[in-house]
Amino acid sequence: MINIMIKQLFTKTKPKPENEVPTPEKTPYEIIGGEAGARAIANRFYDIMATDEYAKPLYDMHPQPLDRIRQVFFEFLSGWLGGPELFVENHGQPMLRKRHMAFPIDESLRDQWMHCMNKTLDIEIDNPLLREGLRQSLTQLASHMINQH
Numbered sequence: 001m002i003n004i005m006i007k008q009l010f011t012k013t014k015p016k017p018e019n020e021v022p023t024p025e026k027t028p029y030e031i032i033g034g035e036a037g038a039r040a041i042a043n044r045f046y047d048i049m050a051t052d053e054y055a056k057p058l059y060d061m062h063p064q065p066l067d068r069i070r071q072v073f074f075e076f077l078s079g080w081l082g083g084p085e086l087f088v089e090n091h092g093q094p095m096l097r098k099r100h101m102a103f104p105i106d107e108s109l110r111d112q113w114m115h116c117m118n119k120t121l122d123i124e125i126d127n128p129l130l131r132e133g134l135r136q137s138l139t140q141l142a143s144h145m146i147n148q149h
Contacts, residue, residue, distance in 0.1 A: 021129050027082025031130055038081055042074035045120045049112075052119070058112040061103060097144055106148045113142050 022028045029038060046066050049055045062069055075086035076094060087094055117138050125131040 020127060028130060029081035029083030031127060034083060038077045038083060039074050041120055041124050042070050042077055044124050045116055046070050048116045048119050052116060055112040055116050058109055100145045101147055104148045105145050107146060110142045110146055114139060
């Protein structure tokens with residue numbers, strides 16, 4: 001009887017992975033599966049950008065091949081999602097707006113970027129609460145990159 005009560009207690013307190021929310025003890029990085037999850041997001045994002053006609057102007061402004069930029073984006077996502085600060089270790093502070101100032105970014109490019117990211121999140125993030133939270137944060141981040149009107 002006690003074993004059944006203990007099992008019920010622990011079963012009720014554990015959230016299902018698809019409903020898990022980030023906490024100070026469990027970051028988005030951990031919820032998505034750590035390095036493999038962050039790398040999957042970076043790779044899927046660039047795969048979509050490279051094949052989606054809507055994002056062609058965005059794709060065309062990226063240096064080819066995309067191998068280096070995929071790695072840099074993965075490193076950024078790792079730290080941004082609460083994992084190892086790979087970008088900072090390898091490149092210094094992100095200062096994203098400053099790093100992107102050399103590129104003319106308008107609302108159209110922001111929308112193309114978010115189009116690719118939204119598709120990526122829909123494919124790679126099963127957890128609807130986390131997916132929406134990431135979508136909102138990334139929308140703000142992408143809007144902050146706009147430097148042309």
